[in-house]
Amino acid sequence: MEITKPKNTEFKTQVDRILDNWKAFSISLIICLALSFILSKIKNPVYFTETKIQLIEKDNGTELPVNSFLFKTSNINIENNVETIKSKRLLRKVADSLNLYTKYFVENETRNVEVWNIPFRIKPLTFNHTKEPITLEIRWTDSNIILSDGADEYNLTSRKNIVEIQGIKIEFARNIDCTYPLSKKTYIAVINSPDKTINELSQKIAVHAVGENSDILSITLKDNNIAKSKAVLNAMVDIFNKDIQDDKRIVLSKTLEFINSRLLYLGDEVTNVDNQKKEYKEDQLLSYLEADAGQYIDKKSRSEDLVFNTQTQIQLSAMLMEAARNNPSESLIPENIGLENIELNGLIAIYNKTLLKKAKTALTAGSSHPLIVAMDKEIETLRREIYVSIESYLKQLKVKLLQLKSNDRIQSEKVKKVPANEKRLREIERKQKTKEDLYLLLLQKKEEASISYAAVSPSVKIIDYAETTPQPIEPNKKIYLLSGFVLGLLLPTAYLKLKDLLETKIKSFTDPVFKHSGIPLLGYIPKLEEISAFNDKNDRSLSSELFRILITNINFLLDDNNQEAGSVILVTSSIAGEGKTFTSKNIAFAYASYDKKVLLIGADLRRPKIEEELGISYNGFGLSNYLNSKSLEADTLIKKDSTNFNNLDIIFPGVIPPNPSQLLSNGKFKDLVQELKKIYDYIIIDCPPTVYINDTFLISDLANLTIYLTRVGYTDTDIVQYSNDLAKDGKIKNMAYLLNYANKVNGVKYDTYYNGYQKTEKKQGFLMCWLSKIQQKKLRGKTWRQ
Helix, strand or coil, rough: CCCCCCCHHHHHHHHHHHHCCCHHHHHHHHHHHHHHHHHHHHHCCCCEEEEEEEECCCCCCCCHHHHHHHCCCCCCCHHHHHHHHHHHHHHHHHHHHCCCEEEEEECCCCEEEEECCEEEEEEEECCCCCCEEEEEEECCCCCEEEEEEEEEEEEECEEEEEEEECCCCEEEEEEEEEEECCCCCEEEEEEHHHHHHHHHHHHHEEEEEECCCCCCCEEEEEEECHHHHHHHHHHHHHHHHHHHHHHHHHHHHHHHHHHHHHHHHHHHHHHHHHHHHHHHHHHHCCCCCCCCHHHHHHHHHHHHHHHHHHHHHHHHHHHHHHHHHHHCCCCCCCCCCCCCCCHHHHHHHHHHHHHHHHHHHCCCCCCCCCHHHHHHHHHHHHHHHHHHHHHHHHHHHHHHHHHHHHHHHHHHHHHHCCHHHHHHHHHHCCCCHHHHHHHHHHHHHHHHHHHHHHCCCCCCCEEEEEEEEECCCCCCCCHHHHHHHHHHHHHHHHHHHHHHHCCCCCCCCCCCCHHHCCCCEEEEECCCCCCCCCCCCCCCCCCHHHHHHHHHHHHHCCCCCCCCCEEEEEEEEECCCCCCHHHHHHHHHHHCCCCCCEEEEEHHHHHHCCHHHHHCCCCCHHHHHHCCCCCCCCHHHHCCCCCCCCCCEECCCCCCCHHHHHHHHCHHHHHHHHCCCCCCCCEEEECCCCCCCHHHHHHHCCCCCEEEEEEECCEEEEHHHHHHHHHHHCCCCCEEEEEEEECCCEEEEEHHHHHHHHHHCCHHHHHHHHHHHHHHHHCCCCCCCC
């Protein structure tokens, strides 16, 4: 049965280890917290700056209605606008406008602090993209300014200087917008390449919609300098708005060019028609014609109106076809010039929008870019569809015109009395009216486009200008200290875990090699500062009480039915140095202190230590002499322990023989033990180690109990597994483990229990101590095997 069962949970075990190593944890916590505090102090603070803008989709009612007629726009695409704001093209414009390629710092006690509003500006005029950032130092003297790159120095005397440093030209100029006077501080300027500057800026900027269906965008920036962050965000909003307005102006400009060209053509056409009318009247001697009113005339008039409208549409379609054919393949096509074909107007609007999108994308992507290639295909497809639509529409109009003219001829036949001159004159006037209407329409559109071009409405409304949080978001001192605290705990914990993984020695009975063995665990012999047990049989030292507890556990494992003969207890171990001789001696002393008749046999014939352990000298005659002789009697072997106990006898190992295994297996030792069991209550046999030595196996069947010693921090787990195999194979019977040199028992140092008990007992007083001693005497009179 298992006597000692560890009660430690895994969590309690880990807590105990932490408490054992409290100094290491304390030092680690102090160092990590100190480093965290220092890092939070030396790291530049990062501030959070935000601006909010609203994307304007429709006219707000204060603008001219021309926009809703000429320039229709699609619904706002939030994702497209977000990508446009974060695009490198727009960020490059921001960097150019604010000269973000140069960063400025002033030296502080713990770090270099970035500054923005300073009395000078350094602007790179050229870049060398292959080089690392250029660091410059700017110092003021009484007469001039010294600019240094570490290798060379440049004296700047004028308000504006252009110098060449490390292969690039830079412009140094006084900042007239700065109200701060020139100071004698030392400034540090770092010049980065455009690509690096834009990439860093892109990583710091975030753009997102404030709601799922909202057209308000939040633009945020995390940076070390508040003034710089505000300037960057405000510049981004201005440039983004200007970028959209420029797109609108491009469309308006192309429309104005088309209208102007058509006005020139129609002006000549109107003049020609006027001259035709004048010449016809002069030739026919006509002045004013009276209309032959009537039913037929009225019908004919309505028919002529339809013909006129159809001819107008044909003229507009023909003009549009001519404009589409004569202009380059990637030119914008005029839209909304008066055609009544909604589908054709829609195709032209989509074509112009796609062409503008391609032009903008081509600024950042090459002609072979997949997106450009896809757009080219889409533009070509749209252009073909427009041609087909115009031709189809013209065919429809011509068919319709033929029908209308046919109807007009029918009406003409009904008005045969109407003079031919009047008919001819009406044709001329109709042609004249068509040209004049087209001319007036284009004049109106030109005026509307000119007004729109001069006053392009903003596409962005600023909801909140750039504002910065008063407190920096980084470094967060609480997070730094918390991280330092966690790291201070993790480092020693990781060290202990690593130490456990690399450790091959046993630590306690909680080790898996003991848990899975199925062998009883007898108890612990703790690690004590002083080991001095049983100076007499009433000794109550910690060591003495410890072995008294141990023999109590031993008695539970001994055969309770064995009443007639004494019990044989073998004490062995795997290797030397695990404490078997020390344990054998003190177990014998513990039984003897209870007035039991005890015999201690030193059966380790190879490296006997029992004489040294007991501190008793003898004449060298012992067990080996007896086993090797045929005439010696057993009584001659037994020596009395006259020093400590009268009821304790000892058989010393004797002279070291050349053949100890043969002596132990010749049968005399077994006969000797059987005879002595009739005399003694307990026979304690100190056996040799089991590794590489066969002696213990030869006599193991004599034992009522075999105590197998293991030592904490000394015995390897593989050796313990070897002892498990011995028990499973039956080479050692009735085996129980005893753990020597244990630092703790159930998580607490053993002497803590005992010292606490001793202090308690001292407080009990004389009467309680006297009653306790009487009870102990009664216990000594009992037989532990009962």
